[in-house]
Amino acid sequence: MIRRWVTIAAFIGPFLLLLAVFQYWPVVAMLRDSLYDFQLLDPSRRSFVGLGNYLDVLTDPDRLQAFAVTFSFAAGVVVTVIPTAFLLAVYLNGALPARALVRTIVFLPVVTSAVVIATMWTFLLEPNNGLVDGVLTAVGLPRLDFLTSESQALPSIVLMMLWQQTGFATVLFLSGLQAIPRELEDAASVDGASALQRLRHVTLPLLARTTMFVVVMMTVFSLQAFAPPLVMTGGGPDGTTNFLAYDIYSLAFSLQQPGLASAVSVIFMLIVLAISLLQMRLLRARWAY
Amino acid sequence: MPRLLLLACLAAAIAPSVAPAIARADDAVSAPTVACPQGVLMLHMLKPQTNPPYPGQLALFKAANPCVALDIAEVPFGQLADKIAVLAASGEPPDVIVYDGPNTQSYAAAGILLPLDPYLPAGVKDDIVAPTLAEHSYEGKLYSPGLQQTTLALFYNADMLAKAGITPPGRTLDQAWTWAQALDAFKKCQQGEGDNVTVWGLAPSRFGNGTPGFVYRDLPFLRTWGDPKAPPDSSVYKTYWAISPDGKTADGWLNTPEAIAGAQFFQDLFSVAKVTPKAGIPDAFQTGRACFTLDTSYFIAGLTNKDPGFKWGVAPMPYTRTPIVHTGSITLGVMAKSAHQEAAAKFVIAMSTGPIALDLARSTHILPVMKSLYPSLPELTQYPLNIFAEELNQWGHPRPPSAKFAQYDKIVTDALRDIAYGAAPKARLDAAVRSLRPILAR
Numbered sequence: 001m002i003r004r005w006v007t008i009a010a011f012i013g014p015f016l017l018l019l020a021v022f023q024y025w026p027v028v029a030m031l032r033d034s035l036y037d038f039q040l041l042d043p044s045r046r047s048f049v050g051l052g053n054y055l056d057v058l059t060d061p062d063r064l065q066a067f068a069v070t071f072s073f074a075a076g077v078v079v080t081v082i083p084t085a086f087l088l089a090v091y092l093n094g095a096l097p098a099r100a101l102v103r104t105i106v107f108l109p110v111v112t113s114a115v116v117i118a119t120m121w122t123f124l125l126e127p128n129n130g131l132v133d134g135v136l137t138a139v140g141l142p143r144l145d146f147l148t149s150e151s152q153a154l155p156s157i158v159l160m161m162l163w164q165q166t167g168f169a170t171v172l173f174l175s176g177l178q179a180i181p182r183e184l185e186d187a188a189s190v191d192g193a194s195a196l197q198r199l200r201h202v203t204l205p206l207l208a209r210t211t212m213f214v215v216v217m218m219t220v221f222s223l224q225a226f227a228p229p230l231v232m233t234g235g236g237p238d239g240t241t242n243f244l245a246y247d248i249y250s251l252a253f254s255l256q257q258p259g260l261a262s263a264v265s266v267i268f269m270l271i272v273l274a275i276s277l278l279q280m281r282l283l284r285a286r287w288a289y
Numbered sequence: 290m291p292r293l294l295l296l297a298c299l300a301a302a303i304a305p306s307v308a309p310a311i312a313r314a315d316d317a318v319s320a321p322t323v324a325c326p327q328g329v330l331m332l333h334m335l336k337p338q339t340n341p342p343y344p345g346q347l348a349l350f351k352a353a354n355p356c357v358a359l360d361i362a363e364v365p366f367g368q369l370a371d372k373i374a375v376l377a378a379s380g381e382p383p384d385v386i387v388y389d390g391p392n393t394q395s396y397a398a399a400g401i402l403l404p405l406d407p408y409l410p411a412g413v414k415d416d417i418v419a420p421t422l423a424e425h426s427y428e429g430k431l432y433s434p435g436l437q438q439t440t441l442a443l444f445y446n447a448d449m450l451a452k453a454g455i456t457p458p459g460r461t462l463d464q465a466w467t468w469a470q471a472l473d474a475f476k477k478c479q480q481g482e483g484d485n486v487t488v489w490g491l492a493p494s495r496f497g498n499g500t501p502g503f504v505y506r507d508l509p510f511l512r513t514w515g516d517p518k519a520p521p522d523s524s525v526y527k528t529y530w531a532i533s534p535d536g537k538t539a540d541g542w543l544n545t546p547e548a549i550a551g552a553q554f555f556q557d558l559f560s561v562a563k564v565t566p567k568a569g570i571p572d573a574f575q576t577g578r579a580c581f582t583l584d585t586s587y588f589i590a591g592l593t594n595k596d597p598g599f600k601w602g603v604a605p606m607p608y609t610r611t612p613i614v615h616t617g618s619i620t621l622g623v624m625a626k627s628a629h630q631e632a633a634a635k636f637v638i639a640m641s642t643g644p645i646a647l648d649l650a651r652s653t654h655i656l657p658v659m660k661s662l663y664p665s666l667p668e669l670t671q672y673p674l675n676i677f678a679e680e681l682n683q684w685g686h687p688r689p690p691s692a693k694f695a696q697y698d699k700i701v702t703d704a705l706r707d708i709a710y711g712a713a714p715k716a717r718l719d720a721a722v723r724s725l726r727p728i729l730a731r
Contacts, residue, residue, distance in 0.1 A: 039399055041378070041395065042401065045400075128568055129570070137484055148711075237712065253374055254696070254699040256395075256693075256695065256696060
């Protein structure tokens with residue numbers, strides 16, 4: 001019996017230890033730090049503030065704006081990426097020309113560094129020499145202040161994320177489509193269902209598991225977005241792209257308020273957990289095949 | 290047996306983090322040699338990649354101190370403050386850090402810098418120029434003598450000004466333009482309109498991350514609306530200082546009616562007069578895409594070493610009510626946790642004074658911090674460097690000093706950037722003050 005436990009410990013011990021040190025301990029430390037007021041420059045000088053940091057988060061307009069901006073961004077990404085990726089997947093699932101080339105092109109941004117993409121889009125959207133404004137003026141339209149306008153900065157970053165993440169979602173939808181038994185669609189065709197009816201009553205219900213996975217992944221990716229505000233906007237203009245991941249970083253390092261940053265992190269973690277659970281429940285598959 | 294296994298796993302996991310600490314303790318002093326009977330002491334230093342001290346000055350130090358070796362770790366300037374914050378909390382900080390001078394009080398208040406007063410030779414403290422002494426002191430103690438100083442001046446493309454029929458601004462401080470005069474010149478010199486501007490009146494900022502609002506360059510747009518000679522309880526007086534004398538509040542100092550007027554003028558440059566772009570243009574002045582730019586004496590070396598193909602000139606910084614330029618630059622300090630405080634302090638003092646500081650000033654044309662070096666640098670009394678030197682002595686003030694400067698800098702920079710992009714000046718300055726309130730009061 002002891003020998004068996006030793007073997008088990010030998011296999012899982014190192015990984016459990018790493019998991020505990022690098023995953024669980026930071027969460028415990030974050031919970032602890034969220035109850036204290038201190039500076040990162042001098043963490044030994046700390047004062048216990050109880051739930052004071054949480055109260056600050058819930059009453060500070062800047063923090064509330066960061067939450068609102070982040071969830072608006074996630075919603076924007078999900079509602080644009082999911083249909084785009086699904087349509088692309090349907091196209092790639094058919095016997096159409098240039099399928100392999102389109103698949104490669106669509107997937108390329110997924111394997112590119114987030115910082116590289118953010119830098120590239122900064123140049124593209126730059127108002128003086130940017131390609132996008134260049135095209136707009138070439139066709140007689142006025143230049144747009146994509147990243148310096150309060151109303152345009154967030155949609156511009158949603159557009160960038162759509163370009164970046166569509167490939168990943170497409171590949172997931174494609175694998176889901178290819179896993180659907182061909183006989184079910186054939187049976188529906190025999191029963192007289194049109195292509196649209198087959199899509200609505202056969203394909204979409206059977207893709208529920210994939211859709212759930214894609215929605216959860218896109219939501220989590222969006223909520224974790226850090227490079228766009230860091231590289232492109234600095235959280236501005238006027239906090240309209242101050243995503244929570246960037247806000248937490250700014251609070252901890254630039255503003256030297258790691259206790260407050262930890263409180264934001266805890267609240268954020270709980271909300272993300274709740275959203276994921278809700279999404280999984282709402283999008284639960286009612287079909288099995 | 291299971292316990293042993295667990296211990297082995299634990300040891301394997303923590304070994305990488307422990308090993309460098311052991312190695313550093315062992316490496317600190319090498320075995321004695323004939324030249325160095327006490328061994329060679331290794332000092333660890335963190336510095337930004339492209340900032341001083343440069344190899345020339347380090348070589349001078351090594352030649353004079355063969356028994357001290359330097360292990361230098363470099364980071365991009367943009368990551369410097371974060372790196373210092375992380376290292377300060379670690380058990381293994383470097384002995385010496387090169388950091389941005391305005392952060393001195395933040396670092397001193399947090400206890401991560403060592404006061405250097407006990408190590409300073411007689412007369413050094415009195416030799417330091419006033420803005421640096423104010424910036425690098427905290428509660429009566431000096432934390433860094435200072436490596437160099439910078440101020441901003443107005444560079445202009447003389448060929449473009451001649452073409453536009455603009456008489457260049459004068460070369461002495463008493464001939465400085467007001468901002469109204471400068472704006473008029475920006476408008477006359479700008480070429481193209483609306484979406485088709487080919488030459489901007491004023492080049493975009495190249496400081497910070499390249500967006501408008503960097504406190505060093507842009508807060509003087511507000512502070513110049515103040516007056517240090519006004520009654521101390523007046524808003525005009527408070528506007529000039531932009532923070533209370535104890536550094537505990539910006540309310541009523543940063544958001545005064547005069548500061549709001551200055552912020553409105555700053556915003557109008559981008560949105561009403563449209564004489565400067567909201568986004569950066571690399572090398573806008575050097576490539577002839579802007580008539581004027583605000584820059585430091587560093588900029589002269591660039592224009593001298595690589596001829597831009599046009600005649601250029603330098604004039605004092607424009608002003609509205611009171612002339613003001615921000616000071617502050619890269620400097621050296623000793624970490625309080627250093628195991629070799631005396632050697633590190635001697636290194637910092639050697640780099641900041643005497644022949645090494647003179648070599649830095651000569652090779653870079655940057656203003657020295659020690660007044661005694663100025664007679665050895667006649668170029669500082671001649672055009673164009675005299676403008677920067679005179680500004681330092683007559684108009685120079687540190688960025689609003691506070692033990693929370695880093696936070697002030699971030700919040701005010703963001704506010705000024707948003708104002709440049711179109712945010713209502715009063716509302717945005719009030720919001721900045723609201724964000725600063727709990728931080729400064731802490």
